[in-house]
Amino acid sequence: MAEFFGTTVADIFNTMPTRFKPEEARDVDIIIGYECRGDGGGKWKVHIKNGTIQVEEVAGELTGCKMSVHAADAETFIGVTLGKIAAIEVLTSGKLRVVGDPRVLMMLLPKVFVQYTVPAKKSAVAAKDIIATIAERFRPDKAAGVAMKVGYDLTGAGGGQWTIVIQDGKCAVEEGLAKDLTVKMTMPADVYTGMMLGTISGETAFTSGQVKIDGDMMAAGATSRFFSKYVDPSAQAGEAEELITIKVTNAIDCRFATGPVMGMWFKGLKEKKFLANVCPKCGRTQVPPREICAFCRVRCNEWVELGPRGTITAADVVYFASPDPLTGAVRETPYAMTWVLLDNASAQEAFCLDIKKEDLGRMKVGDRVRPVWAEKRTGSFRDVLYFELDQETRGEKR
Amino acid sequence: MTTMTCKKEDTANCFVMEGKMALPNQYFAGRLGSKFIIALRDGKKIMGINCPKCRKTFVPPREYCHVCQTKIDENWVELGSEGELVNYAIVRYQGRHLPRKVPYILGQIKLRGADTPLTHIVEGVDFKDVHVGMKLKAVFAEKTTHTLLDLDHFEPA
Numbered sequence: 001m002a003e004f005f006g007t008t009v010a011d012i013f014n015t016m017p018t019r020f021k022p023e024e025a026r027d028v029d030i031i032i033g034y035e036c037r038g039d040g041g042g043k044w045k046v047h048i049k050n051g052t053i054q055v056e057e058v059a060g061e062l063t064g065c066k067m068s069v070h071a072a073d074a075e076t077f078i079g080v081t082l083g084k085i086a087a088i089e090v091l092t093s094g095k096l097r098v099v100g101d102p103r104v105l106m107m108l109l110p111k112v113f114v115q116y117t118v119p120a121k122k123s124a125v126a127a128k129d130i131i132a133t134i135a136e137r138f139r140p141d142k143a144a145g146v147a148m149k150v151g152y153d154l155t156g157a158g159g160g161q162w163t164i165v166i167q168d169g170k171c172a173v174e175e176g177l178a179k180d181l182t183v184k185m186t187m188p189a190d191v192y193t194g195m196m197l198g199t200i201s202g203e204t205a206f207t208s209g210q211v212k213i214d215g216d217m218m219a220a221g222a223t224s225r226f227f228s229k230y231v232d233p234s235a236q237a238g239e240a241e242e243l244i245t246i247k248v249t250n251a252i253d254c255r256f257a258t259g260p261v262m263g264m265w266f267k268g269l270k271e272k273k274f275l276a277n278v279c280p281k282c283g284r285t286q287v288p289p290r291e292i293c294a295f296c297r298v299r300c301n302e303w304v305e306l307g308p309r310g311t312i313t314a315a316d317v318v319y320f321a322s323p324d325p326l327t328g329a330v331r332e333t334p335y336a337m338t339w340v341l342l343d344n345a346s347a348q349e350a351f352c353l354d355i356k357k358e359d360l361g362r363m364k365v366g367d368r369v370r371p372v373w374a375e376k377r378t379g380s381f382r383d384v385l386y387f388e389l390d391q392e393t394r395g396e397k398r
Numbered sequence: 399m400t401t402m403t404c405k406k407e408d409t410a411n412c413f414v415m416e417g418k419m420a421l422p423n424q425y426f427a428g429r430l431g432s433k434f435i436i437a438l439r440d441g442k443k444i445m446g447i448n449c450p451k452c453r454k455t456f457v458p459p460r461e462y463c464h465v466c467q468t469k470i471d472e473n474w475v476e477l478g479s480e481g482e483l484v485n486y487a488i489v490r491y492q493g494r495h496l497p498r499k500v501p502y503i504l505g506q507i508k509l510r511g512a513d514t515p516l517t518h519i520v521e522g523v524d525f526k527d528v529h530v531g532m533k534l535k536a537v538f539a540e541k542t543t544h545t546l547l548d549l550d551h552f553e554p555a
Contacts, residue, residue, distance in 0.1 A: 089469055093450065244427040244435050244544050263411035323422050371402035379414060 002040025004075040005082050006118045009036050012081055013044045013055050019114040022051035032105070033058075033065030040074035048112065067100030081116050096261045127189040130196045130230050131173060134164055138171035143226040148182035148219050152192070157190035166226060184213035187212065196230045261291045264303065269383040272373050274342055276349070278302040284346045307342035309370045309390055312363060313350045314339040336360055340369055340387055354386035363389060427544075430471055432458040438548040442538045446512050448473045452512040458546075478510030479536035480555050485515065488525055497547060501525070507534055507552055518546075522553035 002008065013034075025048050034044040043058040046067065062068055064252045071077035072095040079085030080096060087106075090096040098105060131152070143166055150164045163178040164171065177184065191210050194200030200226075205211045213220045258266055262278065265288050268275035276285040277300040279293035285304060286293065293300050315338040335357070339350040355363055356372065363369075369387040377383040415530070437445045449457045449463035456463075461471045486505040489496065498519060503532045505528075506515035520534060531544055532554060539550040 035427070048428060093468060093470075172445060241429070242436055243429065244432040246425045246427070246544060248423045248425060250421045252419040252421065254419050256415045256417060258411070258413055258415065260408050260410075260412050264415055266413070266415075267411045325419055325421075329420075379413065 002038075002074050004040070004078045005084055007020065007078060007082075009040055009042060009074050009077055010057075012078065012116050013046075013057070015116060016046065016055045016113065017053055018118060020048075020053040021112050021114065022053075025112040026051045026054070027210075028108065030067065030108070031065045033062035034071075034077075035068065036071045036074055037063060038073035041071070041077070048318050055307065067098070067105065069105070070097040070099070071095065074311070076245070083115075125193055125197065125232050127154050127192050128158070128160060129224070130193060131160075131162050132228065133230060134173050135171050137227040137230065138166075139226055139228055140169040140171075144169060146222075146226065148216075148223075149180060150219070150223055151177045151181040151184040153177060153184060153186040154189040154192050156188040156190065158193075161232045164223075165185055183213060183217070183219045185220060186212040186214070197232055198229075255294045259291070261289050265289050266290045266379040266381075266383075268305070269381070270379045272308065272377075273370075274306040274308060274371075275303055276306050276342075276345065278304050285344070285349055287342065287345060287349055287351050305346065306345045307371070309368060310340040310342040310345075310350075310387070312338055312355075312369060313341050314365060315355065315363065316386060317360070334360065336363070338369070338387060353384060356386050356388040359389045367370035423462050430461060433474070434459050435544060435546065435548060438538065438546070439542045439544065442479075444477045444479055444509060444516070444536060445474050446477045446509075447471065448475045455511060457512045457516050459510060475511065476553065477512050479514075481507040481509035481512070481534055481536075481552075483520065483528070483530055483532045483534055483552075484508045485530060486520060486528055488528075503528055505534070505552060518549065519551040520553070521551045 010123075027050075029049045030047075032046045032048075038041055043062055045056050045058050045062060047054040048054075071080070071090075076085060076090050076095045080087050080090060080394045087096065091098070091102065129137055147167045150166070152162045152164070154160055161175070163174045163176065163181065165174060165178070187205065187210055191200055191205050195202050195205060202211070206213070240276065264277075274287065275289065276287040277289040278285050279296055279298065279300050280302060281293065281296040281298050284293065284295065285306060286300060287306060289300070289303075291299065315336045317334050317336045319334045321333045323329065324331050336355045337352050338355040339352050341347070341350040353371075355369070368390040370390040372385045372388050374383050374385050404484035413544040419475070434445055437443045444457065445459065446455045447459040447470050449466065449468060450473060451468055452463055452465045454463065454465065455475055457477060459471075459474070460471060463470050483505050484507070486503055488501050489498075489504050490501045494499045503520040503523070503525070504517065505520040506517050507520075508515045520528065521537075523532070534552040537550050537553055539548050542548050
């Protein structure tokens with residue numbers, strides 16, 4: 001029997017007696033014939049009389065019906081029944097034909113029947129079923145050179161403890177948790193199955209605290225790459241429609257003219273100097289420099305060298321991987337845009353740059369930093385690679 | 399402290415920086431568009447969609463008939479790979495986004511069985527010989543790009 005929208009035509013008729021509301025049909029006396037052509041179709045006769053209902057499947061011709069409904073195919077009939085297809089649409093296109101007054105049906109049927117809904121398919125997949133398929137879903141080509149032990153501590157009903165050992169392009173599953181785990185993931189068993197079946201987003205489960213990760217966070221994120229996706233064997237093996245998506249990275253060539261003021265700044269970077277200009281009125285050092293003081297609106301012609309050391313005043317640690325606008329490539333996370341107040345700069349005039357990756361975990365507001373310059377400097381903002389923690393002047397107040 | 403004057407003609411430290419801005423894009427061909435391209439790619443067939451009410455066949459496919467607003471997304475019909483040139487232009491402006499090096503002919507070809515013309519590249523005919531009404535046939539690409547260019551071009555039949 002052909003299924004559409006997760007159900008069959010026969011299901012709709014078989015459930016009719018249970019969906020029937022006798023009290024609403026006391027004064028009704030009607031025989032409705034249904035004909036559904038094509039695969040999964042058939043003919044049915046529904047007799048509603050004084051609060052009773054009789055549904056029978058008809059093999060031959062539909063006879064003795066006051067009204068009849070003819071659907072071109074099972075999909076149309078089911079779609080209209082479920083409200084997935086607008087009745088008016090298929091009536092206009094001729095895929096659904098009603099002999100008699102269609103308005104009677106539109107008034108009567110919703111009154112005497114409870115709306116048909118597709119019975120929910122219960123997923124009977126247990127966490128251990130998924131774990132059992134791990135070894136066969138392993139993709140050695142993706143895990144070349146990887147050695148790790150991933151522990152799963154699944155709590156609640158259907159839970160358990162497993163260790164997945166990946167080594168030398170092989171993968172094995174062991175019961176229980178190994179002592180030397182690379183990473184341990186603790187979560188309710190139903191969250192795990194949901195994530196594997198794709199009904200729960202891993203990110204959401206993690207950020208909402210349903211999943212706890214102890215150990216190497218990067219390893220936890222990488223594991224999914226080593227396995228092909230788990231497919232529920234009881235799920236409908238319907239052929240997925242192929243959809244075409246094309247990924248294109250468009251590049252736009254840009255030219256930026258620095259002008260004399262930013263030019264001076266970039267010239268300074270080339271010479272390993274942070275050059276700020278000073279407002280003649282308020283004395284504020286502008287970094288990066290601007291032609292006009294943003295507060296006093298006067299021209300700033302005085303220049304002063306700042307730093308090169310400075311103090312961290314704030315940092316934005318970024319975990320969201322966004323594409324670099326200059327290359328289109330996604331940059332590595334986490335990274336931190338760190339606000340550094342260079343020595344001799346006016347208060348509040350911090351400017352923002354990367355911090356060395358190794359210092360990301362240990363930096364804090366108030367720490368002293370020094371710039372690390374690029375070997376080859378071209379007069380661009382990339383001439384300063386990043387700031388790094390400066391141990392020599394640590395603790396010094398300036 | 400160095401003093402600097404910001405005069406227009408003071409260009410000692412002015413320079414131009416070259417940059418490149420990359421915009422990653424994802425273009426979805428759509429449900430019908432996908433089916434259309436897949437038919438070109440796998441079946442070497444040009445498919446159109448027919449409105450049974452207006453008796454019109456549209457190519458490229460569309461979900462709704464623009465005349466009667468009926469949803470027609472299921473009424474696929476196979477069109478012939480031959481057709482007639484109903485309009486053309488010779489492209490002479492070189493844009494980087496163009497599929498061919500200029501100059502080339504961009505034609506509107508009314509395929510057998512279709513009521514709307516398909517715009518595509520016409521090759522194998524001299525610019526002075528190309529004319530409205532000439533018979534053309536489709537040449538399919540050997541290598542797929544998953545785009546409309548899986549139908550490579552049209553040439554005189």
